[in-house]
Amino acid sequence: MQGPLIEILARQGITRRTFMKYCATLASLMALPPSAGRAMAEAMAAAGVATKRPSVIWLPFQECTGCTESITRSHSPTLESLIFDVVSLDYQETLMAAAGHQAEEALHNAMKAGGYLLIVDGSIPLGLDGAYSCIAGRSNLELLKEAASGAAAIVAMGSCAAFGGLPHAKPNPTGAVSVSDVVKDKPIVNIPGCPPIPVVITGVLAHFLTFGSLPELDKHGRPKAFYGETIHDRCYRRPFYDQGKFAKTFDDEGARNGWCLFELGCKGPVTYNACATVKWNGGTSWPVESGHGCLGCSEPDFWDAGGFYKALSTPANPLKMASAAVAAGAVAGVAVSFANRGKKRAAASAHETTTLADLEK
C-alpha cells in the first residue's frame, strides 16, 4: 500500500470525480459546509499513506456484535471499505482469519508498536473481578487497560462502550461500565447508537486521516458533526409538529398521513444522532420514516428512561420534579396543547410535565 490515497483508489478503478462526489456526500452527512467536501477530498487524496498505514486494534467486550454487523453490512461498501484499506486493521476477532495464538500474536505486535487507534465495542463488567466476560482467561478490564496504555486515541463504538449500554441497565447484574469509566488518560470518542450508523465511523476515520486530529466532541464525547443536532431538528416530519398535527395511535388517520409521532413516545426532541439525514440500509429509510418514534438509542441510559411509547411530556409525580426541568418540559408541552387543550388543562391542574432528563434520574 504505497502512494497517496488517490493513487490507491485509481488502481482500484475509483476516479477522482467519484472520490470528490463521495467526499461531498460525506461532508453533507457530517453537517459540514459544502466547501469542506472539497477540502476533505483534496487533503485525503494527497494524504501520504506511503510510510505506514495507521494501525487499528478493535476489541469486543460485553456486546452483541450488532455494531460490527452495522459497519460490515454497510450498503455502499466500495468506498467505505476502501477507507478501511487505508488503515491496518491489526486485530478484530470477528473479522480476522487468524485465531488462537496467531491472533494474540498479531495483537501483541500491534500493541508493542504503540500509537494505534483502539476501537472498543461492548461494555466492561466490573462485577466478580470482571469474571463475567473474559477472553483467553483474561478479564475485559485487564485487556482494556493494557490496550489503552499504548493507544493514541480510543473510539468507543456503540452505546455499550460509550455509556454502558444494555448490560448497564438496572439492576446491572454484571456491574457493566463504559470505556470512559475505566480509561481516564486518553482521548476518547464516543460513537453511541444501538447500533451506530456505519458512515459515522468512516466519518471519524476520514476526519482523522484528513485533519490529523479527532473531530470536535460534545459533552458526551460524541462527534458534533454527527451528533450536533437532535433527530427532531432534522426530522422531515418536523413541519407537522410545528403545525400541531400528531398521530394519536399507530393506525389512525394521523399515522397514515405521516404526522408527528411525538405523542406516541418519539424521543427525537432529546436525542442527538444523524438518523434523520443519513438514514439506514443504504439510505432506504429510518425509524420515523417507517412510522415508529425514535427510541433515543444514542443517549446515555436510554434503556432506563421510562417507556418507549410514553410521550416526553407526560403527567408525572410532581414531587420528583426539579424546577429547571419544568421550564424545559414547558417547551415540549406546547405540542400537547395544540393537540388537546382540554387534556392539557386537566394535566396542568393535577400534574407536572417531565422530560427524558427527569426519567433518567
Added chain:
Amino acid sequence: MPLDAIPILAVPQGLHSDERSGNAPALLREIAEMLRRFLANGETSAIDLHALPLTPADLEWLREQLGGGEIAITLNAEGESSLNETACPGVWWVTHRNPNGAVDSEFIEVADVPDLVKAHHEDVVIGLDHLELLISDLSKQRAF
C-alpha cells in the same frame, strides 16, 4: 396472509410529503445574494439542500421556481449524478445518486461551472501520457 388482508392501509408514496413547510421561499433570497457575491468578486458558493428542513414538496417547488436551463450534465461515478443549470445562468442544481439510484446528497451551486465538472490537472497529465503512448505506437507502425 396476503398483504391486503392486513387491516392497516399503506399510504401511497408521497402523500405525506406533499405539504410545503414554507421554508423554501427564503432560499430564493439566499441564492440571489450568492449570485450578487459571485458577480461582485467571483466567489463561488453552495447550499446543502439536505442540511435544511425541506419536504419533498419544498424541493419540487424550488426546482419549479428555478426552472430548467440550457445545460444538463450527467456524471457516471458510483451511481449517476446530474449537474443541471437552472433558468438562472450560474445557478446549478446538483444531485448525487448512489448505484441503487437513491439520492445521496443534493446541492445548489453558484459558479460558472460546478467544480466537479472541471478536469483535474493531474488527470490531464495522465491523459496526455496516454495520448503520447498512442502517438508513439502509431509512428512505430508507420516505420514498418
